[in-house]
Amino acid sequence: MPPPVFRFAPSPNGYLHLGHALSALMNFDMARAAGGRFLLRIEDIDAARCRPEFEAAIYDDLAWLGLEWERPVRRQSGHFDAYRAALDRLTEMGLIYPSFESRGEIARMTAERGGNAARDPDGAPLYPGHANVLTAEERRRRVATGESHALRIDMAAAIARTVPLHWQETGSGPDGETGSVAAQPAAWGDAVLARKEIPTSYHLSVVVDDALQGVTHVVRGQDLFWSTSLHRLLQDLLELPAPGYHHHRLVLDAEGRKLSKSTQATGLRELRAQGLKPADIRRMLGLT
Numbered sequence: 001m002p003p004p005v006f007r008f009a010p011s012p013n014g015y016l017h018l019g020h021a022l023s024a025l026m027n028f029d030m031a032r033a034a035g036g037r038f039l040l041r042i043e044d045i046d047a048a049r050c051r052p053e054f055e056a057a058i059y060d061d062l063a064w065l066g067l068e069w070e071r072p073v074r075r076q077s078g079h080f081d082a083y084r085a086a087l088d089r090l091t092e093m094g095l096i097y098p099s100f101e102s103r104g105e106i107a108r109m110t111a112e113r114g115g116n117a118a119r120d121p122d123g124a125p126l127y128p129g130h131a132n133v134l135t136a137e138e139r140r141r142r143v144a145t146g147e148s149h150a151l152r153i154d155m156a157a158a159i160a161r162t163v164p165l166h167w168q169e170t171g172s173g174p175d176g177e178t179g180s181v182a183a184q185p186a187a188w189g190d191a192v193l194a195r196k197e198i199p200t201s202y203h204l205s206v207v208v209d210d211a212l213q214g215v216t217h218v219v220r221g222q223d224l225f226w227s228t229s230l231h232r233l234l235q236d237l238l239e240l241p242a243p244g245y246h247h248h249r250l251v252l253d254a255e256g257r258k259l260s261k262s263t264q265a266t267g268l269r270e271l272r273a274q275g276l277k278p279a280d281i282r283r284m285l286g287l288t
């Protein structure tokens with residue numbers, strides 16, 4: 001049996017905080033315990049928000065924590081062709097369509113529907129548009145003229161092509177879900193898989209990369225628990241293997257909120273500057 005493969009996949013759009021440390025250390029410790037491999041992947045598809053100094057800081061902070069990872073590190077910005085190939089495949093299956101509304105227009109359309117508009121698991125309103133009723137000819141014409149657009153998955157058509165999907169959860173979801181969890185991809189509506197300015201999305205690239213890198217265990221924060229529904233759907237459509245999942249508790253601030261990259265008090269750089277040692281970080285996180 002080949003060894004299990006774990007990965008930590010941060011985005012270099014800020015400095016790492018205690019929440020990232022928990023994810024990275026859990027991946028590393030679980031890989032060690034299982035005699036497995038530990039990969040680091042840089043999720044830098046969003047050129048407008050990612051910066052080289054944040055990437056350099058990721059390597060620096062993780063090395064300080066005592067982690068070792070395989071080289072070369074996969075950086076998503078170097079693999080847009082792989083994501084394009086996956087998107088082309090979904091397009092050939094008739095599951096992708098362009099939508100032309102701006103974010104502002106979508107917000108307005110949602111507001112017009114009143115307070116009870118359905119939202120996706122990230123809290124964003126479900127796509128309320130009607131681009132999926134445009135004729136193929138009309139779509140081609142508007143894309144050809146260079147009109148800004150997003151490429152969306154036709155969720156109803158995608159679900160019609162798959163069987164009910166599950167994943168194996170060894171951690172837990174926000175409501176204690178564990179074991180065999182039923183994926184609920186419909187909750188995402190016609191999700192955006194690529195935009196004109198970013199030719200892929202988190203959901204598409206994560207699924208492609210986990211498969212290409214042979215990842216067998218995805219260990220990440222509970223905030224991504226319901227993203228797994230969409231990931232399972234994409235894996236099934238693209239005939240990619242499904243890893244096992246372990247979603248862990250989130251590290252919260254004093255007010256009980258999820259940490260953000262700008263929270264100075266919990267930044268690894270700040271804690272290190274205050275003289276804390278990696279063992280102190282482990283202790284703060286409740287890791288032995």
Ligand code: GLU
Nearest residue numbers: 009010011043206220224
């Ligand atoms: N890049 C994502 C983040 O920083 C994590 C992706 C994942 O672990 O699936 O939140």
